[in-house]
Amino acid sequence: MKFSINKNVILEQLQYVSKAISPKNIINILNGIKFELDSKGLSLTASDSNLTIKAFIDKEKIESIDTVGSIIVSNKSLLDIIKNMPEDIIKFEVDDGLRINIKSGECEFNLNCLNSLDYPDIDMSDNKTHIDIKAETLKKMIKQTIFAVSVQESRPLLMGINIKVNGNILECTATDSYRLAKKTVTLDKPYDEVVDIVIPASNIGELEKIISDESKNVEMHIFDKKILFKYENILFQSNLLEGSYPNTSSFIPVDFEHIVNVNLNNYYASINRVALIGQSKDKNIIKMDVNEKEIVLSSLATQIGAGTDKVSITKNNSEEISISFSAKYMIDVLRSFEDEDIIIYMNTDSKPIVVMSASDDSLVQLILPIKTF
Amino acid sequence: MKFSINKNVILEQLQYVSKAISPKNIINILNGIKFELDSKGLSLTASDSNLTIKAFIDKEKIESIDTVGSIIVSNKSLLDIIKNMPEDIIKFEVDDGLRINIKSGECEFNLNCLNSLDYPDIDMSDNKTHIDIKAETLKKMIKQTIFAVSVQESRPLLMGINIKVNGNILECTATDSYRLAKKTVTLDKPYDEVVDIVIPASNIGELEKIISDESKNVEMHIFDKKILFKYENILFQSNLLEGSYPNTSSFIPVDFEHIVNVNLNNYYASINRVALIGQSKDKNIIKMDVNEKEIVLSSLATQIGAGTDKVSITKNNSEEISISFSAKYMIDVLRSFEDEDIIIYMNTDSKPIVVMSASDDSLVQLILPIKTF
Structure with missing residues (x-):
């Protein structure tokens, strides 16, 4: 196998396929990337046996293909080596043994490789329909x-x-x-x-x-x-x-007692503020008291203190509700929307809270409330 | 204690003083920041007993000082709370007990505090000369x-x-x-x-x-x-x-057998490349073969492979030298210079390597070589 290629062309594809290499992997050969060069181009494959990623670089994007062949390059630093190469064109050449020579300008690496015949045979052919x-x-x-x-x-x-x-x-x-x-x-x-x-x-x-x-x-x-x-x-x-x-x-309720329309950014900022009281954002609980005109958010950690903030809303009726939930879960939910306004749907303090966009019903987010006493 | 202040003014100073709070600290009161407000301004102090940082905010930079006083605010999230406040002006008020109320717009926090009298007495007065x-x-x-x-x-x-x-x-x-x-x-x-x-x-x-x-x-x-x-x-x-x-x-030799002048950026890039062979950059060893015209850098890890690169130099004589050193140590040394050219001074492969700028002798960097066989 002997070819030369532009640094950025091969680097981009190596970065994609290397995502399939698992740091937890104990099968040595799966720590490597399989290089397969034929007259059509270069295939790069990596796998952790659950996930396989294969990238194909067409011959049009390869500077020169001198000898075809295949090998497994098993080197944690391969991407860094390519990235640090001094010139734009990099030459790859497999010598008689299981070694690849990677050269650019005056810089040269010889890396020990594995035999491509030892790589697991992974079928990646198409299905008849898709x-x-x-x-x-x-x-x-x-x-x-x-x-x-x-x-x-x-x-x-x-x-x-x-x-x-x-x-x-x-x-x-x-x-x-x-x-x-x-x-x-x-x-x-x-x-x-x-x-x-x-x-x-x-x-x-x-x-x-x-x-x-x-x-x-x-x-x-x-x-x-x-x-x-x-x-x-x-x-x-x-x-x-x-x-x-x-x-x-x-799991997703169909009818709701309380329907609240709120500005996403305002609500998100307030949740993030109030969430700062407690041990860590991941574990903190926020209480939400809703009346006809506003949401009052509050958090309490006896040893630390308390936080509170208010957000203006419009609501379907004048009924009040108090409900508590995980700050982290609500922050995750709010991050999934890009809309200006969201709608929060609730029934009682122990029934699911559903959040949707005010302008698009393709995304439904649901979180269970937390019962506080 | 009651005052109001611009968010960014207090945030910047809190960020400075909080650097003195040690995460390892076990003395509870030293997890807090001491606020001391008098008619001249606000002092913020933090300490881990080995390091004390005190910042003073002049009254000119404070929106209003209503009541003077002092307290220790001991809250890991204090900086995040201030940072997330919705408006530019933040009001601080200590109530009768050991609690501080921090308010901005509709957002309000009440944080449990400690008595400032319990804070260690740290003398930070000037010396007679400096x-x-x-x-x-x-x-x-x-x-x-x-x-x-x-x-x-x-x-x-x-x-x-x-x-x-x-x-x-x-x-x-x-x-x-x-x-x-x-x-x-x-x-x-x-x-x-x-x-x-x-x-x-x-x-x-x-x-x-x-x-x-x-x-x-x-x-x-x-x-x-x-x-x-x-x-x-x-x-x-x-x-x-x-x-x-x-x-x-x-420790620093005075006379040298080998004096090598090299471009800093070229040498640094080559060292970084060749350092990629081996377990980790921190542990890798680089061999440097110097002749009259160039440095040949090389690295070898039997199981992995080998790397090599060349850099042009000028040298005081035609004597050759081979010397090995820690890649990490040389990278640290090279990062400390900003000059175009550096000079590498050597005697034998077991004597210190000294690196200095070609244009300024105020900085001396020395590393011991590593004996390889």
């Missing part, structure tokens, strides 16, 4: 739901994001059983099969980071036990979590 | 030496910076016994007494961060067991380390 989704839509949908997944390994299925497709309606849900985020997307074309899968949040979170050009489309190829995303020159394949995801639609 | 030094000079001197102090608690004296003053010559030295940084400064006025003190690096490092206006002067008031720096409206008082600092001047 779902098309706009990169922008997919990226936003992930960001608006992923924070609500569980971090508790005792309920592994809740550590994933549930994707349901029925006709041209795609529903994306995440919950840790104390809160729930649900985004509904209308697809351009209906999909023939009914889909109900759970993708590990840690994997789909990496996909969100890789998608940089939001104007493109992403193909979703769904298999029994895995999903393959095709975005630009990148194949992104994740395993699926096994088991049946809870039927979350029954 | 040394004047430019803030810029002091800041630079700290940055150019502090990285070389020891982090090993077994030799506490080396965890400090040694300052010697003789007439109008101030010498600042730091060493961990494997490397040494020494900066010499000429004072505008000679100081009457001979000074030889050691200031804890962790304390003087905070002073460096506080000095923002480099055009000002700093007064150094030296006492038996402490040093008081006066900068603008801030008093910064550190204890001194006890014991006699090693006589470091004998």
